[in-house]
Amino acid sequence: METTAGIKPAIGEHPAIDEVIHCEKLTKRYHAGNILAVDQLDMAVHHGEIFGLLGPNGAGKTTTVGMLTTLVVPTSGKAVVAGIDVVAHPALAKQVIGVVAQTNNLDRALTVWENLYYHGLFFGMTSKESREASDKLLVEFRLTERAKAEIMAISGGMAKRLQVARALLHSPSVLFLDEPTAGLDPQSRLALWDILRKLHAEGQTILLTTHYMEEADVICDRLAIMDHGRILAINTPKGLKESVGADSIVTISAAGNLDALAKLLQERIEGATRSQRVDSTIKLHIKGTTGILPKVVSIAEQGGYSITDLSVAEPTLETVFINLTGKELRD
Amino acid sequence: MNTMITTATSEHYKTIRSASAASRTAFGALLLRDLTVLKKGLGIFIARTLVQPFLLVFVFLYVFPQIGQGIGGGGGASGESSFATVLVAGVVALSIMFQGIQAVALPLANEFGYTKEIEDRVLAPLPVSLVAIGKVVAGAIQGLIAALIVFPIAAIIHAKGVHPNLTVHWVILLTLIPLTCVMTSALGLFLGTRIAPRNIGLMFGFIVLPITFLGGTYYPWTTLAAIKIGGFSWLQALVCINPLIYVTEGFRAALTTAPHMQLYVIYLVLIGLCVLFLWAGIKGFYKRVLS
Numbered sequence: 001m002e003t004t005a006g007i008k009p010a011i012g013e014h015p016a017i018d019e020v021i022h023c024e025k026l027t028k029r030y031h032a033g034n035i036l037a038v039d040q041l042d043m044a045v046h047h048g049e050i051f052g053l054l055g056p057n058g059a060g061k062t063t064t065v066g067m068l069t070t071l072v073v074p075t076s077g078k079a080v081v082a083g084i085d086v087v088a089h090p091a092l093a094k095q096v097i098g099v100v101a102q103t104n105n106l107d108r109a110l111t112v113w114e115n116l117y118y119h120g121l122f123f124g125m126t127s128k129e130s131r132e133a134s135d136k137l138l139v140e141f142r143l144t145e146r147a148k149a150e151i152m153a154i155s156g157g158m159a160k161r162l163q164v165a166r167a168l169l170h171s172p173s174v175l176f177l178d179e180p181t182a183g184l185d186p187q188s189r190l191a192l193w194d195i196l197r198k199l200h201a202e203g204q205t206i207l208l209t210t211h212y213m214e215e216a217d218v219i220c221d222r223l224a225i226m227d228h229g230r231i232l233a234i235n236t237p238k239g240l241k242e243s244v245g246a247d248s249i250v251t252i253s254a255a256g257n258l259d260a261l262a263k264l265l266q267e268r269i270e271g272a273t274r275s276q277r278v279d280s281t282i283k284l285h286i287k288g289t290t291g292i293l294p295k296v297v298s299i300a301e302q303g304g305y306s307i308t309d310l311s312v313a314e315p316t317l318e319t320v321f322i323n324l325t326g327k328e329l330r331d
Numbered sequence: 332m333n334t335m336i337t338t339a340t341s342e343h344y345k346t347i348r349s350a351s352a353a354s355r356t357a358f359g360a361l362l363l364r365d366l367t368v369l370k371k372g373l374g375i376f377i378a379r380t381l382v383q384p385f386l387l388v389f390v391f392l393y394v395f396p397q398i399g400q401g402i403g404g405g406g407g408a409s410g411e412s413s414f415a416t417v418l419v420a421g422v423v424a425l426s427i428m429f430q431g432i433q434a435v436a437l438p439l440a441n442e443f444g445y446t447k448e449i450e451d452r453v454l455a456p457l458p459v460s461l462v463a464i465g466k467v468v469a470g471a472i473q474g475l476i477a478a479l480i481v482f483p484i485a486a487i488i489h490a491k492g493v494h495p496n497l498t499v500h501w502v503i504l505l506t507l508i509p510l511t512c513v514m515t516s517a518l519g520l521f522l523g524t525r526i527a528p529r530n531i532g533l534m535f536g537f538i539v540l541p542i543t544f545l546g547g548t549y550y551p552w553t554t555l556a557a558i559k560i561g562g563f564s565w566l567q568a569l570v571c572i573n574p575l576i577y578v579t580e581g582f583r584a585a586l587t588t589a590p591h592m593q594l595y596v597i598y599l600v601l602i603g604l605c606v607l608f609l610w611a612g613i614k615g616f617y618k619r620v621l622s
Contacts, residue, residue, distance in 0.1 A: 030622070069454065072622050084347075091354060095347045095456040105447045109368040109438075115451075118367070121360035122455035124353055166451065 019080075020174050020205045021045035021068060026077035028063050028229075037063040039229040040077065045174070045207055045222075050200050053209040054216040054317065055226035056329055061209035062102065064226075065178050068207070069099045082173035095123070098167030100177040104159045106151045106166070112158075113138065113147040116166055123170035130169075137165040141195070157188030164195060168204075175199065177208040181215060193219055213317040213329060225321060232324040237317060244315040244323055246273050246285035250296060253281050253309035261305050268299045278322055285315075354457035358465055361452060365469035368438075380430060380477045384422045384484055387548075391418055392495075415495035416589060420582035421548035422485040423478060424511070428546070428575050430477035431515025432522060432539060435470035439523030440531035443619050453620045463520060463616035467609065470516025471509070478508055496587060503585040503594070510601050511578050517608035518574060524615025546575025551583060553590045577601050 026041040038060040045051040053061040066072030068079055070090040079086040082096040106115050113134055120130025138144045141161045146154055154162070160180065167175055180196075181189040196206060196219055210216050216223050217237045224234045233240060254261060258277045265284055266275035269292070274285040286292055293310060300307050321329040347353075369376060396411045442449040452462050486497060526534055547570065555567035570576045577600045580592040591597075 066622070071450070071453065071620070089350070091350050091456055091458045092347060094454055095353055097454075099450075099454055101447065101450055103445075103447055105450045107364075107448050107451060108441070108446060109371070109448075110364070114367070118360060118364045119451060121363060122357050122452070124348060124356040124456070 018047045019044045020047050020082055021051075021207060022078075022080040023064075023068070024078040026064070026067060026079050027075050028060075028067060028072060029075045037229055038067070038074075041229075041231060043224060043231060043234070045205065047205055048200075048203045049221040050196065050206045050208065050219055052216045052220035052223045053207070053226055054211070054213070054220075054223050054321075054329075055209075056211055059211075059226040060229035061211075061226055062178055063229075065099075065176050065207070065209055068174075069097055069176055070094055095170070096173040098170065098172030098175045100160075100163045100167045100175070100180055102178040102180075102182060104151075104156070104163070106159060106162060108151050110151070111147070112143060112149050112151065112154065112162055115151070115162060116169055119166045120169050125170070133169055137169060141165045155188075157184055157191065160184060160188065160192060161195070164192070168199075174205045174207060177206065179209055179211070181210070181212065189215075211329065213321075217317055223317070225317075225324060227321075227325050233320070240317060240320045241315045244285065244319050246287055246315055246319075248286050248292065248312050249315055249319050250284040250286060250292060250310070250312045251281050252284065252296060252300070252307060254300060254305045254307045256305045258282055261300060261303065264303050265296065265299060269295055274323075276322075276326070278326075278328055281309075283319070283322060285319075348456075350456075350458075354461055357455045357457040358461050361455065361457075361462065361465040362469055364452075365465070366472070369469070369473060376473070376476075377480065379433070380426060380480050381484070383429060384426050384481045387418065387422055387425075388485055391415075391549075412494045412496060416497070416587050417551055417583070418549065419485040419495045419497060420586050421546075421579050423482050423586070424575065424579040424582045425543060425546070425548050426477045426481040427474045427508075427511050428515045428542065428578060429539070431470050431474040431512060432519040432534075434473040435466050435516045435519030436523035436526070436534065437531065439466065439520070440526070440528040443524075444528035449620060459617055459620060460613050462620075463524075463613045464609075466616075467513065467516045467520050467612070470519050471512035474512035474515055475508065478512070498586070498588050500585050503581070506598075507578075507581045507585050507601075510598075510605065511581065514574065514601055514605045514608065515578070517605055517612055520612030521608045521615060524612055524619050542573055542575045545570050546573050547579035547583075548575070551589060552576055552580050552592050574604050577604070 021044065023041050023043045026038060026043075027036075028038040029036050041064060053064060055061055063072055067074045068081055068086060070086055070093055074087055081093055084093045084096060086093045107118070110118060116134035116137060117130050120133055121127070125133065135144075138147055141164070143158060143162060143165070146158060151159065164175075164177070164180075181192055184192065193215070196208075199206060208219070220237060222234065222236050223240060224231045225240070226232065233243070235243065252261070252265075258280070262275040262277050262282045262284075265282065266272045269284070269286070271287040272284055273287055274283075276283055284296070293312060296310065297307060318329055392411070392415050439449075449462075453459055455462065486495060522534055522538065523531075552567065552570065555570065556564045558564060558566040577592070577597050581597045581601065583589055583591040584594055584597065
């Protein structure tokens, strides 16, 4: 899958050192249930990029982030973050990472401001430094008015912003976000995307996990598509979509034997590169776009099928995922 | 000492501090966080500390003598005074024990639970074992404060004519208090990491209550020798599995001239329990926060 298209050029003179995250054969097997959560993962994240792990629930994304952030101990393999071996030196590695967990894990016993202030102290800031940094981040993240609020009293969107602010307080080399917009309302999601774009512009290296295709598409410089603990493809969103090798995807719902219809369409339509049944629809991949829909309708009707729904779209990351796994990536 | 090291020659890598320097400041900050939280709830902390000893002392040393309920072997004022002597040591011991367990086990149940609040502290730049030890130190400080609050009450509140006969052995007292505080909060760490957060309420019924009633709060351990089956002092032997018995006997040795368990046994067992609970508690802590 790896193509040369659109890969972000490495910054700096030493491409190897530009790898802020480097994994080799990283593996996690949970003994309870003997589950292979992550299977021999090889991955590199470059300085200054937003890298996404895209996959359904249970793909191993959170476990991967857990291993890179010292909370999950790998069964085997190697993980290096900002030049530090995470497995051998977890306490050192914690200095260079910032982590935004999927759940709201803010300290309920402290106020909004105190959550930042004590975090700064944990990371060796002086009282004055931490106070100034906390005040500044509250302004940047539009939380100043709620500085004295209890954690239980702030909204989900605010809590997520505060978690991001807390993770950034000690200027980490890599910011990890696990499903950062899961459970957020649309407005808060957009606000968080703006924050991530701004951090990206400032050169912050970011690794995030998501099961939202749109998020992966609009936010990430590069993506790894994961399923069942393995990386199936790594590329830019554009490169991934181009790898499908089609200009448009026709989705057909019809009554009758869909496998037979899929075969029929592929044989009869010029430019059809692929035709597959996915659950109760057919996905038809087409090179060239003109006049496709009338052809589909007439071929189906000649074959005795009655089409109940028909749509055409450009390839999306969903298409890529279906191509790779034969199943849909549902939100 | 050179505390600055650089991870690699790239300009993109931030300069990081040595593990020991980072651990020291992080450990101090964790303690400061716990003490800030304690300060916020100081009123509740004091009330929680006072309620049990106050009730014990009030009922046994004030109400009972007033209504003529026989205690202390029914020997009138002298019996009541000797019971007061027994109870002062027991109440101080019990208060530290309660505080140590509550201060560590209860917050941990919350922090390990659904919210996973502990994560931010586990991600602070120090070894995970030090996060657990920080919890024990903060708990021990609370136990210490509890001891200072409770002792005057236990020594002062009683009915007319009832006088606890106290003789303070300072060396024992000043070594026993810190040892007890650490042992009980290490026990809190052990319980807090081993009991599922949703079951933490059961801890009081099945662990704290038996510890309290069979821990020598209301009677000296030495007197249990009289309870026998076929010549075997079974209860005296049985309560030896209770950590509290060593604490109450220790305070009996520190505060009175009454008979008590051998001092060297008390110290050896308390030190042994410290090590055991710390080891098991840290192990449990690792299991809870890392997978």
